[in-house]
Amino acid sequence: MADITIEILHESLDPAAETGALAGRDASAGGLATFVGQVRDEPGLKALELEYYPGVTKQALQRIAQTAARRWMIARAVIKHRVGRMTLGEPIVFVAAAAAHRREALDAVGYMIDMLKTEAPFWKRVHTDTGAHWVEAVDADRDAADFWMEEIASEDA
Amino acid sequence: MADITIEILHESLDPAAETGALAGRDASAGGLATFVGQVRDEPGLKALELEYYPGVTKQALQRIAQTAARRWMIARAVIKHRVGRMTLGEPIVFVAAAAAHRREALDAVGYMIDMLKTEAPFWKRVHTDTGAHWVEAVDADRDAADFWMEEIASEDA
C-alpha cells in the first residue's frame, strides 16, 4: 500500500520544500508528479480566504488519496492544503504522487486534484478592493469529479 | 505565447529549487504541474549514464515544449534534463507547466514527458556491479509518443 501524507496547513505551504522532501525518496519510484494550486490574479484581488471543516476535511482528503492509491500503482501520495488567508501567487494546495511509472503518478495527481476541488469540504472567499464574495462552484469541476466517480464505480463493479 | 525554458544540465538538477522558482511566478496561472523523472533502483545499480547529441537535443526539447504551448493554454513550460552520470534517486529530468487551468498544466506536462522519452536524442546506459548495458527502448514509450503525434496531426488537419 502506498504511503499517504495528508496535512491541513494554517500557516504556510512551501511547494519547493515539499518537492525536495519527495524527490529521490522512493527508490522504486522513477517518477514524481506534483501539482501546485495557487492564488490566481483577478481584478481587485487582495486576498483569498479558505475555510474548512475541522474533523472532516482531513478525513475527506485521506479518502481521496486512498482511492488514488487503490486505483493507480503509486508508492506515495501527498496532499497538503492551506486554509486561512492567502495572497496573490501563494500556494493553496500541493498534491504529489511517486510511482514506478510516470503515467500512474500523473494520473493519480490529476485524480486527487480533481476530486479535492469538489469532494473535500473547503470554501473559498475572495477579498477584493470592493468587498468579499464566496467563490461559486464551477460546473467543470463538478463534471471532472463525476467523471472519476463513474469511472471508479465501473471498475469496482 | 508561453514562456519556454529548456536546459541540458551536466552537473546537477534540483527539483525543489526548480519548483520554488516557478511557484507563484505567473500571476495568471492558478496551477503548476511538474514531473520529476529520477534514477530508479534496479538490481546491482551503481550509476546511470546519459548521453545526448550536442546541438540537436536542446532543439528537440524546444520543439516539444513549443508544441505543448500551441496545443494547451499554458503560460510557461520548462524542461530541464540531466546528462552524464547519475546515481540512485538522482533527478534525470524536470518538466513543468504553469497554466490558468489545472487540466492544461497537467496534460502539457504529460505530453512533454511522453514525447521527450522517445523524440529527443538521449541514450541511457546503466552501470551495475557486473558491467554496463544500454537501456532498451520501451514499446509503451513509443506507443505514448505515437498517440500524441496522431492526436496532434489530426487536430492540425
Next chain:
Amino acid sequence: MKLTVRYVAALRDRMGRAEADLDLPEGIADSEALIGHLRAAEPAAEALSHPSVRLILNDAIVPRPAPLSDGDTLAFCPPFTGG
C-alpha cells in the same frame, strides 16, 4: 429531539448565524423534513433546500436525505470549492 445545526460559509452569511441548537417537534426524521421545518420559521432557510447543498452529519459527509437522531450535529454546506 435535540439537534445542533451549523451553517457553513455562504450559508452562514445567508442565515445570519453559524450555529443553532434546536429542540425539534416530533416527526422530523430526516434532513429534508428539517429543512421544511426551518423554512416555515424563516424564509432564508429556503437556500438550504437547493440541491447543491451538501450535508455533514456529525463527522461525515452524507448524502441527502440524511436520517437524523437525537443529539446529532448537522451542517448545511454550500458546494465545496477547494484546491
Next chain:
Amino acid sequence: MKLTVRYVAALRDRMGRAEADLDLPEGIADSEALIGHLRAAEPAAEALSHPSVRLILNDAIVPRPAPLSDGDTLAFCPPFTGG
C-alpha cells in the same frame, strides 16, 4: 562524395568507433544506399539497417531515407531513451 558518419551509443559499441570520414563512390544518394555500402564492407553495419535506427543529418533529426549531400554529417542513432 565526402561524408562524415557518426555512430551513437549502442551503435558506437557495435561499430567499434564513434566517427568515420568516408569518401563514397558515385551513386550513393541516400541513407539506405549508404547502409548497403557499409554492410558490404563490414557485417556489423547490418545493425544500421534496423528500422528502429534514427538519423541525425547535420543538426536535424530526419526521417529515413535521408538524401545525402557532399560534406554532410550523418549520425546513426539507436532509439532515444530519454527522461
